[in-house]
Amino acid sequence: MNTNKLSYIEESGLFFEKLGLTRMAGRALGYLMICDRDAVSFDEIREALDASKGSISGTAKMLVNTGLVDAVSLPGDRKTYYRVSRTRVGDMLRQRISMFEAYSELLLKGKSLKSRTDETSEWLDETARFYSRVSAELHKLIDHWESGAQPVKSDHSKKKKKKKSKK
Amino acid sequence: MNTNKLSYIEESGLFFEKLGLTRMAGRALGYLMICDRDAVSFDEIREALDASKGSISGTAKMLVNTGLVDAVSLPGDRKTYYRVSRTRVGDMLRQRISMFEAYSELLLKGKSLKSRTDETSEWLDETARFYSRVSAELHKLIDHWESGAQPVKSDHSKKKKKKKSKK
DNA sequence: CATTTAGTTCACTAATTATTGAACCTAATG
DNA sequence: CATTAGGTTCAATAATTAGTGAACTAAATG
Numbered sequence: 001m002n003t004n005k006l007s008y009i010e011e012s013g014l015f016f017e018k019l020g021l022t023r024m025a026g027r028a029l030g031y032l033m034i035c036d037r038d039a040v041s042f043d044e045i046r047e048a049l050d051a052s053k054g055s056i057s058g059t060a061k062m063l064v065n066t067g068l069v070d071a072v073s074l075p076g077d078r079k080t081y082y083r084v085s086r087t088r089v090g091d092m093l094r095q096r097i098s099m100f101e102a103y104s105e106l107l108l109k110g111k112s113l114k115s116r117t118d119e120t121s122e123w124l125d126e127t128a129r130f131y132s133r134v135s136a137e138l139h140k141l142i143d144h145w146e147s148g149a150q151p152v153k154s155d156h157s158k159k160k161k162k163k164k165s166k167k
Numbered sequence: 168m169n170t171n172k173l174s175y176i177e178e179s180g181l182f183f184e185k186l187g188l189t190r191m192a193g194r195a196l197g198y199l200m201i202c203d204r205d206a207v208s209f210d211e212i213r214e215a216l217d218a219s220k221g222s223i224s225g226t227a228k229m230l231v232n233t234g235l236v237d238a239v240s241l242p243g244d245r246k247t248y249y250r251v252s253r254t255r256v257g258d259m260l261r262q263r264i265s266m267f268e269a270y271s272e273l274l275l276k277g278k279s280l281k282s283r284t285d286e287t288s289e290w291l292d293e294t295a296r297f298y299s300r301v302s303a304e305l306h307k308l309i310d311h312w313e314s315g316a317q318p319v320k321s322d323h324s325k326k327k328k329k330k331k332s333k334k
Numbered sequence: 335c336a337t338t339t340a341g342t343t344c345a346c347t348a349a350t351t352a353t354t355g356a357a358c359c360t361a362a363t364g
Numbered sequence: 365c366a367t368t369a370g371g372t373t374c375a376a377t378a379a380t381t382a383g384t385g386a387a388c389t390a391a392a393t394g
Contacts, residue, residue: 008280015273019266022352033277033287042371052354057372078362078370084287089297096263099186106182110200113175120200120251130256130312134305141304145297189382209341219384224342226383245340245392 001048005034009049021066024051024059029068032084039072039081067091090142097138104131168215172201176216188233191218191226196235199251206239206248234258257309264305271298 012030013023021029027049032040035048046056060082063069072081085091107128111121179197180190188196194216199207202215213223227249230236239248252258274295278288 005280008277012273012277015269024352030277033274033291034280036281036283036285038285053371054355054373055353058353061372080370084290086286086290089290089294093298093301102182106179107200110175110179110197113172113201114203116203118203118205119253123251123253123256124200127256131260133312134260134308137304137308138301141301145300191383220341221343221385222383227341247340 008034021062022059024049024055025062028056028059028063028082029084032069032082039083041079041081043079045082088146090146093138093142097135100131100135100138104128104135107131175201188229189226191216191222192229195223195226195230195249196251199236199249206250208246208248210246212249255313257313260305260309264302267298267302267305271295271302274298 009027009030012033013027016026016029017023019026028045031045031048040048042053042056042060045060046053049056051059060069060071060080063082064071067087068085069082070085072083073079074081105128107124111124111128114121114124176194176197179200180194183193183196184190186193195212198212198215207215209220209223209227212227213220216223218226227236227238227247230249231238234254235252236249237252239250240246241248272295274291278291278295281288281291
């Protein structure tokens with residue numbers, strides 16, 4: 001594999017590590033993104049990343065469980081293949097949104113525990129409302145995008161891009 | 168301190184730990200939110216959290232550096248006091264948005280490294296455009312909110328402010 | 335100048351976690 | 365049935381990191 005691709009794989013490893021995956025999972029995902037193949041076997045991933053079977057085993061499970069990667073099996077072939085998930089683009093964001101909601105709730109709970117009203121309680125209240133709003137707007141944005149403003153899944157029809165209506 | 172507040176502090180510790188702070192920093196922030204005092208000294212925090220000076224020292228620096236907490240000093244008093252930051256509500260979100268932008272760029276870079284067009288490259292492109300859009304919309308939302316759609320900072324209008332005179 | 339106050343710094347401990355590599359498992363194949 | 369392919373599991377290692385506590389510093393106070 002060429003140097004650019006190898007360093008992309010490392011970059012991807014570091015990026016997803018920041019998001020809470022393991023570095024190895026980030027590497028594997030980066031590899032799947034750029035490897036120009038429809039699906040890649042367990043052992044091909046292991047070799048490309050120069051890692052142990054144990055590590056790839058855990059990594060593959062993690063990526064499939066979080067929905068970032070799809071496992072693919074083929075008739076007459078006992079290997080498992082992997083590829084970047086065909087899920088909708090918003091799926092990853094939805095998880096993040098739940099953090100905003102949890103934050104909003106944490107702030108409101110904090111406010112309710114206070115026994116006086118002060119600038120901090122006002123801040124708690126406003127910030128909670130803000131993140132609640134952020135969450136709602138993001139859900140709207142995802143729904144709008146996924147409802148066809150942009151084509152998403154391979155749908156076996158002709159790819160014609162419909163223009164987005166102005167918001 | 169009552170049990171509810173103590174467990175809120177722990178809950179806050181765990182929450183912010185998930186966001187990448189230390190557990191102690193999350194505890195401190197939770198404590199500042201609910202402690203019903205205008206500002207709290209280093210040693211009061213240390214005592215409330217039953218932690219070491221070293222830990223609170225690092226924690227206080229971290230919270231002030233990330234803008235979540237303001238340090239306050241008073242004339243004729245050599246202690247440093249801390250309180251939940253008076254920054255605008257969007258400040259914390261802005262940092263998160265930069266991750267969406269970084270993600271979008273990572274995906275586009277991945278696409279550019281591919282030597283063929285396939286479903287994965289379409290996915291890379293669309294997902295990149297989606298997160299770029301998410302980022303833009305969030306910036307708009309923050310600007311709108313902070314520009315006065317909702318009151319944010321203690322301004323110099325009708326809100327009455329209390330003077331601190333502690334010693 | 336000596337003491338006190340308010341923190342800072344740092345070596346160490348404790349805890350967690352990713353990765354390895356070898357042993358193990360199980361379904362398919364010879 | 366024995367072997368092999370394709371993983372899974374787990375004990376051990378490596379690496380990172382939070383928190384402690386004691387030694388230290390710098391500024392204010394007596």
